[in-house]
Amino acid sequence: MDFLRQSLTIARKDLxxxxxxxxxxxxxxxxxxxxxxxxxxxxxxAVRSRDIAGAMLWVTILFAGxxxxxxxxxxxxxxxxxxxxxxxxxxxxxxxxxxxxxxLALLGGTTVFIYLVFALFFQLDLMAAAAGLALVTLLSVxxxxxxxxxFSAIAASTRLGDTLLPIVLLPLLIPIIFFGxxxxxxxxVGRPMDEIAGSIRVLAAFDILFLFVCxxxxxxxxxx
Amino acid sequence: MSGPDPVAQSPIPEVLIETTxxxxxYGPHPAVRGLDFKLxxxxxxxxxxxxxxxxxxxxRMLAGSLRPTRGEIRFAYGGSDDEHGWRRRIGVLSHQTYLxxxxxxxxxxxxxxxxxxxxxxxxxIDELLTEVGLxxxxxxxxxxxxxxxxxxxxxxxxxxxxPEMVLxxxxxTGLDPHAARMLRGVLEKLRDGRRTILxxxxxxxxxxxxxxRVVIQAGGRWVYDxxxxxxxxxxxxxxxxERVGGAV
Numbered sequence: 001m002d003f004l005r006q007s008l009t010i011a012r013k014d015l016x017x018x019x020x021x022x023x024x025x026x027x028x029x030x031x032x033x034x035x036x037x038x039x040x041x042x043x044x045x046a047v048r049s050r051d052i053a054g055a056m057l058w059v060t061i062l063f064a065g066x067x068x069x070x071x072x073x074x075x076x077x078x079x080x081x082x083x084x085x086x087x088x089x090x091x092x093x094x095x096x097x098x099x100x101x102x103x104l105a106l107l108g109g110t111t112v113f114i115y116l117v118f119a120l121f122f123q124l125d126l127m128a129a130a131a132g133l134a135l136v137t138l139l140s141v142x143x144x145x146x147x148x149x150x151f152s153a154i155a156a157s158t159r160l161g162d163t164l165l166p167i168v169l170l171p172l173l174i175p176i177i178f179f180g181x182x183x184x185x186x187x188x189v190g191r192p193m194d195e196i197a198g199s200i201r202v203l204a205a206f207d208i209l210f211l212f213v214c215x216x217x218x219x220x221x222x223x224x
Numbered sequence: 225m226s227g228p229d230p231v232a233q234s235p236i237p238e239v240l241i242e243t244t245x246x247x248x249x250y251g252p253h254p255a256v257r258g259l260d261f262k263l264x265x266x267x268x269x270x271x272x273x274x275x276x277x278x279x280x281x282x283x284r285m286l287a288g289s290l291r292p293t294r295g296e297i298r299f300a301y302g303g304s305d306d307e308h309g310w311r312r313r314i315g316v317l318s319h320q321t322y323l324x325x326x327x328x329x330x331x332x333x334x335x336x337x338x339x340x341x342x343x344x345x346x347x348x349i350d351e352l353l354t355e356v357g358l359x360x361x362x363x364x365x366x367x368x369x370x371x372x373x374x375x376x377x378x379x380x381x382x383x384x385x386x387p388e389m390v391l392x393x394x395x396x397t398g399l400d401p402h403a404a405r406m407l408r409g410v411l412e413k414l415r416d417g418r419r420t421i422l423x424x425x426x427x428x429x430x431x432x433x434x435x436x437r438v439v440i441q442a443g444g445r446w447v448y449d450x451x452x453x454x455x456x457x458x459x460x461x462x463x464x465x466e467r468v469g470g471a472v
Contacts, residue, residue, distance in 0.1 A: 009338040084322025088339040089311045
């Protein structure tokens with residue numbers, strides 16, 4: 001019970017600060033629109049956009065997420081607030097989970113916005129597969145953010161900071177990207193849910209593994 | 225501090241912290257070397273030393289936020305991994321405030337109070353904001369506060385959970401005379417013979433004013449450790465210079 005209460009306290013604080021500064025949300029949403037504009041100009045008219053929508057959506061979600069993750073621990077560095085938090089009795093796992101929940105809320109909202117922008121720009125009919133898309137995207141984003149939250153803490157404590165994050169994070173996300181993007185693509189082109197059941201199970205397994213491992217090792221990362 | 229204070233009511237062990245051969249190295253550079261000491265409940269210790277003496281490193285180890293390279297710290301209530309609630313018993317005030325600029329004064333205290341799981345939190349926040357003279361700024365963003373106001377709010381954060389031991393790392397840095405007087409007043413109130421206070425400072429007179437034990441740290445070692453009653457203020461600056469190798 002303490003774990004959840006402490007995690008929600010951290011997440012609420014992060015979201016309140018974001019609500020006031022709008023730093024991360026503005027950059028993520030602006031980035032999403034710009035990527036959609038770039039794709040719409042650069043695509044060959046002969047290519048049907050629904051045939052490559054999965055890849056376009058995933059590139060946008062992934063890099064918009066990176067933008068948000070880069071700032072996740074920067075606000076803790078001002079006035080050494082992270083040290084202050086570590087001096088309280090909060091469990092390190094609860095601190096990790098709180099940061100993860102705040103990132104999930106932020107990227108979750110951004111992802112809904114990305115789907116709407118791409119549906120508008122590329123005339124994608126996503127309503128027929130909305131439930132399946134929501135499930136696959138949520139599972140993929142959970143795995144992405146579990147690793148992303150851990151590595152943003154590591155990156156924030158180095159001189160390279162935001163530059164380091166995509167370099168170390170992207171290779172580790174290959175399974176999530178592969179199963180997530182292919183499942184999204186299948187749903188957009190109208191394949192049945194049965195066809196992606198295996199991908200959903202694999203994504204769920206990665207989520208559990210990533211969340212468990214990252215929660216356990218987060219304490220070692222932030223304490224020194 | 226008004227209101228019920230658990231430190232004033234609960235039994236406190238005689239020795240709060242004991243260290244054995246405590247060392248901290250950053251790569252090949254020693255910050256703290258072979259420290260053996262005991263901190264007794266109710267003591268007010270003034271810890272002096274030049275820059276780079278390892279004072280802040282020692283404080284961070286005592287607070288449980290930094291692991292020693294070698295040696296041991298024994299807390300009266302168990303290890304520093306907080307399984308015995310050491311972090312609930314300690315408050316740290318540093319030159320960094322540990323505050324969030326985009327939260328208000330009250331929101332900052334509410335956030336930390338929730339992490340400590342404090343009951344009657346709103347009353348405690350009102351009490352502390354009044355104590356540090358910020359009750360009329362409670363709903364203003366901290367980023368708009370002066371350095372002195374931020375440090376006063378940081379003091380409220382430090383005392384929020386009524387810690388048994390208070391670690392103060394150069395708390396007077398950047399304070400205007402009014403804020404410095406306020407801090408001194410709060411420290412006097414905290415000096416109740418039960419609460420342990422460790423004050424790290426460069427300012428010899430400020431440290432000697434309140435302390436009942438005087439320590440000089442140089443090169444990571446304690447080179448002087450005496451009761452305040454044995455210290456002669458008029459010659460202490462000269463003694464300090466000799467002990468730190470003329471680094472004054």
